[in-house]
Amino acid sequence: MQETPKGLRLHIGIFGRRNSGKSTLMNALIGESVSIVSDQPGTTTDPVEKPFELAPLGPVVFIDTAGLDDVGELGALRVRKTREVLERVDVALVVVDADGLTETENELIATLREAQTPFAVVFNKGDLAEPPAGQLVQLAAENIEAVAISAHEQRGIDRVKEALFRQAPEGCIEDPRLIGDLIGPGDLVVLVVPIDLGAPKGRLILPQVQTLRDILDSDAVGLMVKERELASALARMTDTPKLVVCDSQVVNKVSADTPPGIRMTTFSILMARFKGDMIGLAEGAGAISRLKPGDRVLIAEACSHHALADDIGRVKIPRWLRQYAGGHLDIDVRSGKDFPEDLSPYALVVQCGGCTVTRKQILVRQYRAARQGVPMTNYGMAISVSQGVIERALECFPAALDAYQRGRAGA
Numbered sequence: 001m002q003e004t005p006k007g008l009r010l011h012i013g014i015f016g017r018r019n020s021g022k023s024t025l026m027n028a029l030i031g032e033s034v035s036i037v038s039d040q041p042g043t044t045t046d047p048v049e050k051p052f053e054l055a056p057l058g059p060v061v062f063i064d065t066a067g068l069d070d071v072g073e074l075g076a077l078r079v080r081k082t083r084e085v086l087e088r089v090d091v092a093l094v095v096v097d098a099d100g101l102t103e104t105e106n107e108l109i110a111t112l113r114e115a116q117t118p119f120a121v122v123f124n125k126g127d128l129a130e131p132p133a134g135q136l137v138q139l140a141a142e143n144i145e146a147v148a149i150s151a152h153e154q155r156g157i158d159r160v161k162e163a164l165f166r167q168a169p170e171g172c173i174e175d176p177r178l179i180g181d182l183i184g185p186g187d188l189v190v191l192v193v194p195i196d197l198g199a200p201k202g203r204l205i206l207p208q209v210q211t212l213r214d215i216l217d218s219d220a221v222g223l224m225v226k227e228r229e230l231a232s233a234l235a236r237m238t239d240t241p242k243l244v245v246c247d248s249q250v251v252n253k254v255s256a257d258t259p260p261g262i263r264m265t266t267f268s269i270l271m272a273r274f275k276g277d278m279i280g281l282a283e284g285a286g287a288i289s290r291l292k293p294g295d296r297v298l299i300a301e302a303c304s305h306h307a308l309a310d311d312i313g314r315v316k317i318p319r320w321l322r323q324y325a326g327g328h329l330d331i332d333v334r335s336g337k338d339f340p341e342d343l344s345p346y347a348l349v350v351q352c353g354g355c356t357v358t359r360k361q362i363l364v365r366q367y368r369a370a371r372q373g374v375p376m377t378n379y380g381m382a383i384s385v386s387q388g389v390i391e392r393a394l395e396c397f398p399a400a401l402d403a404y405q406r407g408r409a410g411a
Contacts, residue, residue, distance in 0.1 A: 016095035018067030192246035268380020286407020287375035293327025
């Protein structure tokens with residue numbers, strides 16, 4: 001990945017006054033000593049660039065810069081070079097020391113806003129002092145993301161990475177194909193869509209529409225049936241379908257009605273790849289086999305909606321997981337942006353398909369769970385595990401199937 005051309009990497013600039021801890025922060029983000037660190041202000045003279053692989057953003061370039069408050073004739077040249085870096089970064093980190101925001105940082109923030117460059121404010125040196133409370137309130141009121149850390153103590157570095165994920169421009173995390181790479185022109189794909197209380201009146205849900213559109217974009221043929229008509233529809237076909245995709249809630253019946261020679265999966269499993277890190281979610285699904293009575297599970301819904309009597313996230317999945325675990329599980333349900341910072345109380349996180357949010361948002365949640373050692377999967381994989389058909393549903397994705405088996409083994 002270090003061979004990725006610099007022009008194709010996301011450029012992340014680190015800015016601030018002299019001795020605010022910019023170089024220490026860059027070294028902490030990368031995990032090695034790249035920039036020289038000293039208590040002497042002005043140690044960094046010219047911009048220091050370091051290519052790096054920052055999951056899940058991918059290949060990036062971190063740029064450590066000289067202090068914007070440098071003085072003297074040579075200092076003015078350094079400041080000019082730093083301002084030149086401002087013009088070519090995709091995301092900026094504004095590093096503030098224990099004194100808090102000064103006129104220098106406020107001018108920098110104004111410049112970044114004028115250039116429409118996304119940024120986050122990093123209150124560093126938390127080992128010396130807490131950020132001024134009034135400044136935190138003011139930044140929040142202006143919808144500016146701020147995090148408090150101590151780069152010297154390696155404390156809060158993960159929060160900086162999460163801030164970078166959130167601030168990164170849309171499109172820097174490229175969305176994979178939903179289904180197009182699994183099929184070819186002229187292939188027949190059968191979509192199994194139940195029409196029940198959970199189905200919106202007069203329309204299909206977004207993952208079904210997106211899947212059908214990707215089939216058409218691939219010059220393939222899409223056929224939609226309800227689960228009750230699948231067996232008879234397959235029996236009447238002269239061409240063997242390349243793939244059968246179903247709603248997760250009917251995966252057990254669809255698996256039984258689909259002949260072994262025909263691959264099948266679910267819309268939600270397709271969404272696991274389209275909206276998140278499929279390998280990580282599959283490995284998290286393997287952890288379901290280790291659930292035991294008394295464990296605590298988080299159900300995370302990306303959107304807020306009116307809960308139905310037999311709601312998939314609030315009723316069905318909890319019921320299936322309890323049956324699978326053989327006893328009571330403590331289930332917490334969070335919706336919308338209400339995703340906990342601390343996931344350590346949970347044995348498992350089950351995230352919805354994420355059709356209403358960006359891939360970046362799901363990846364940030366996965367990253368948070370992974371760094372806290374908490375397995376995370378999604379609705380479709382959890383349902384397929386509880387119904388005993390996960391291995392068949394992952395046949396299209398050998399790497400994900402291997403990850404599931406690793407997760408099941410606790411590897």
